[in-house]
Amino acid sequence: xxxxxxxxxxxxxxxxxxxxxxxxxxxxxxxxxxxxxxxxxxxxxxxxxxxxxxxxxxxxxxxxxxxxxxxxxxxxxxxxxxxxxxxxxxxxxxxxxxxxxxxxxxxxxxxxxxxxxxxxxxxxxxxxxxxxxxxxxxxxxxxxxxxxxxxxxxxxxxxxxxxxxxxxxxxxxxxxxxxxx
Amino acid sequence: xxxxxxxxxxxxxxxxxxxxxxxxxxxxxxxxxxxxxxxxxxxxxxxxxxxxxxxxxxxxxxxxxxxxxxxxxxxxxxxxxxxxxxxxxxxxxxxxxxxxxxxxxxxxxxxxxxxxxxxxxxxxxxxxxxxxxxxxxxxxxxxxxxxxxxxxxxxxxxxxxxxxxxxxxxxxxxxxxxxxxxxxxxxxxxxxxxxxxxxxxxxxxxxxxxxxxxxxxxxxxxxxxxxxxxxxxxxxxxxxxxxxxxxxxxxxxxxxxxxxxxxxxxxxxxxxxxxxxxxxxxxxxxxxxxxxxxxxxxxxxxxxxxxxxxxxxxxxxxxxxxxxxxxxxxxxxxxxxxxxxxxxxxxxxxxxxxxxxxxxxxxxxxxxxxxxxxxxxxxxxxxxxxxxxxxxxxxxxxxxxxxxxxxxxxxxxxxxxxxxxxxxxxxxxxxxxxxxxxxxxxxxxxxxxxxxxxxxxxxxxxxxxxxxxxxxxxxxxxxxxxxxxxxxxxxxxxxxxxxxx
Numbered sequence: 001x002x003x004x005x006x007x008x009x010x011x012x013x014x015x016x017x018x019x020x021x022x023x024x025x026x027x028x029x030x031x032x033x034x035x036x037x038x039x040x041x042x043x044x045x046x047x048x049x050x051x052x053x054x055x056x057x058x059x060x061x062x063x064x065x066x067x068x069x070x071x072x073x074x075x076x077x078x079x080x081x082x083x084x085x086x087x088x089x090x091x092x093x094x095x096x097x098x099x100x101x102x103x104x105x106x107x108x109x110x111x112x113x114x115x116x117x118x119x120x121x122x123x124x125x126x127x128x129x130x131x132x133x134x135x136x137x138x139x140x141x142x143x144x145x146x147x148x149x150x151x152x153x154x155x156x157x158x159x160x161x162x163x164x165x166x167x168x169x170x171x172x173x174x175x176x177x178x179x180x181x
Numbered sequence: 182x183x184x185x186x187x188x189x190x191x192x193x194x195x196x197x198x199x200x201x202x203x204x205x206x207x208x209x210x211x212x213x214x215x216x217x218x219x220x221x222x223x224x225x226x227x228x229x230x231x232x233x234x235x236x237x238x239x240x241x242x243x244x245x246x247x248x249x250x251x252x253x254x255x256x257x258x259x260x261x262x263x264x265x266x267x268x269x270x271x272x273x274x275x276x277x278x279x280x281x282x283x284x285x286x287x288x289x290x291x292x293x294x295x296x297x298x299x300x301x302x303x304x305x306x307x308x309x310x311x312x313x314x315x316x317x318x319x320x321x322x323x324x325x326x327x328x329x330x331x332x333x334x335x336x337x338x339x340x341x342x343x344x345x346x347x348x349x350x351x352x353x354x355x356x357x358x359x360x361x362x363x364x365x366x367x368x369x370x371x372x373x374x375x376x377x378x379x380x381x382x383x384x385x386x387x388x389x390x391x392x393x394x395x396x397x398x399x400x401x402x403x404x405x406x407x408x409x410x411x412x413x414x415x416x417x418x419x420x421x422x423x424x425x426x427x428x429x430x431x432x433x434x435x436x437x438x439x440x441x442x443x444x445x446x447x448x449x450x451x452x453x454x455x456x457x458x459x460x461x462x463x464x465x466x467x468x469x470x471x472x473x474x475x476x477x478x479x480x481x482x483x484x485x486x487x488x489x490x491x492x493x494x495x496x497x498x499x500x501x502x503x504x505x506x507x508x509x510x511x512x513x514x515x516x517x518x519x520x521x522x523x524x525x526x527x528x529x530x531x532x533x534x535x536x537x538x539x540x541x542x543x544x545x546x547x548x549x550x551x552x553x554x555x556x557x558x559x560x561x562x563x564x565x566x567x568x569x570x571x572x573x574x575x576x577x578x579x580x581x582x583x584x585x586x587x588x589x590x591x592x593x594x595x596x597x598x599x600x601x602x603x604x605x606x607x608x609x610x611x612x613x614x615x616x617x618x619x620x621x622x623x624x625x626x627x628x629x630x631x632x633x634x635x636x637x638x639x640x641x642x643x644x645x646x647x648x649x650x651x652x653x654x655x656x657x658x659x660x661x662x663x664x665x666x667x668x669x670x671x672x673x674x675x676x677x678x679x680x681x682x
Binding site: 099100101102103105106107108109110129130132133134136137138139141 | 277600
């Protein structure tokens with residue numbers, strides 16, 4: 001499901017930049033236009049900016065899961081994340097320092113998170129090619145790395161822990177050694 | 182700041198000098214914090230490295246007052262003039278950079294050139310901290326005969342041209358006298374320029390590509406693009422995203438020689454050790470199979486040429502324009518250092534006919550007066566961002582001087598690489614601040630922003646503040662709207678400076 005919606009979002013992205021279908025993009029800031037177009041078609045899955053309407057989410061927000069973010073200094077923060085919300089969005093709503101340079105349009109790797117428990121990692125749908133392309137370039141990649149914008153809160157992820165990669169701290173996930181770029 | 186009546190020249194100048202009085206009052210507030218004087222920081226260069234540095238600096242130090250200078254009237258460096266026009270999603274990061282620029286403790290001074298309008302020693306006298314983030318604005322050269330021939334450009338020049346960089350708007354590459362272009366290099370920039378040459382212009386028309394470039398591409402007769410690499414598909418320097426994109430271009434037939442895909446044990450070792458190499462190699466292998474035996478009915482052609490290095494350029498009949506590139510076949514040899522494979526010539530040569538050559542073999546940083554510079558590596562000698570007096574072992578630290586981005590680590594990596602690069606440099610600055618390195622005797626207090634404004638005024642430099650850029654930005658967007666483009670870039674210095682006023 002996630003993979004499907006991700007692809008839908010990508011499709012939307014391509015459409016947003018395709019000729020003849022670009023009247024929306026042309027009328028607004030290119031960046032905002034692409035993001036809002038994706039938001040529109042991909043529902044909340046790509047949202048990281050604030051222009052998603054809260055009404056989109058209100059029906060989904062009744063159920064929430066608990067997610068713990070571990071920041072660069074090792075500080076932990078437990079947050080409640082509504083079902084359907086991306087971890088990038090959840091981080092931003094809770095003042096967690098997770099970058100989102102491309103605002104969830106799968107064009108950067110700055111919202112890289114590390115799922116600290118392999119069991120939770122295995123519950124996620126496999127990343128699509130486009131996410132893997134970005135993970136290739138992620139700083140401090142591990143075997144349980146994902147992009148925060150692609151990890152969507154769902155009931156089975158309740159209790160998940162996500163660590164932000166750090167330049168000064170190494171993660172030992174299954175003995176994987178982070179590569180430098 | 183709307184003006185209702187014409188201002189006298191002097192008043193206009195004053196307006197330009199003090200574009201956002203609010204910023205000044207708030208900086209006074211920062212100065213009034215009981216702890217200490219503001220930390221005066223100047224970042225030179227407003228690309229990703231510069232803006233991420235400003236961002237981390239503002240977040241990491243409550244008293245930091247950050248001024249960003251840039252030689253162009255426009256901010257964002259290569260996000261504006263490097264990122265390909267058909268990659269709008271990569272440019273979304275400017276939203277974040279604009280929020281940094283809107284911070285009360287941050288100011289942008291465009292149209293201010295380090296080394297011309299203000300010297301490095303002046304900046305160091307004026308600011309507690311100077312962070313150089315001005316990147317790499319020149320090119321490596323091949324150093325082979327014929328490199329100056331007409332029809333040979335660096336990829337950087339070509340990229341700046343189609344992206345409307347005011348220094349390259351007059352490049353006028355000839356796209357109408359040949360059907361073949363050779364791109365030397367197989368990194369992402371090489372793939373970008375090849376893609377722009379091959380992509381349907383109807384698709385490019387909906388991007389922010391410069392209008393003159395779109396016109397030139399519409400009239401282009403180039404049907405074949407050769408991407409030439411010294412090494413093999415395992416060593417190609419591109420990333421999977423860019424490769425996947427060019428392999429999937431509409432109406433383009435991809436040629437990859439199957440023999441080139443044969444791997445040796447050393448290649449397999451490289452693939453095992455690098456996720457990105459494995460994925461790039463897989464994409465190339467799949468594309469070779471997918472396009473095999475297919476008819477390329479009139480499609481444009483993209484040829485991957487592996488294991489070839491350029492040895493000289495040969496002129497066409499007119500004697501001055503490039504007509505072919507002489508290539509030497511190579512094979513891979515272990516260089517003895519960490520198992521890296523290097524290309525060595527085999528003494529076997531062939532000519533590849535073409536009328537346009539784009540050299541995509543790497544950017545090069547340039548030094549400014551008074552800056553230690555490692556000419557061999559093309560970077561400023563540094564330790565985690567602290568500038569060192571030389572590259573020798575007994576080098577000393579240059580107090581208050583730091584470096585970030587391409588000038589620090591060489592011209593590689595993506596936008597996000599600069600995030601971590603900036604984090605490292607800023608961590609070092611904050612460490613030095615904690616050590617009290619910026620607490621000089623009270624009679625030597627740095628003037629910061631006030632000092633910079635004095636220098637600019639003395640030299641009569643008309644800088645472009647961030648709201649000047651916002652005027653350019655909105656003008657470009659309005660012009661783009663008429664053409665169904667996200668923006669129509671202003672591409673000359675004159676237009677840019679006029680729009681900023």
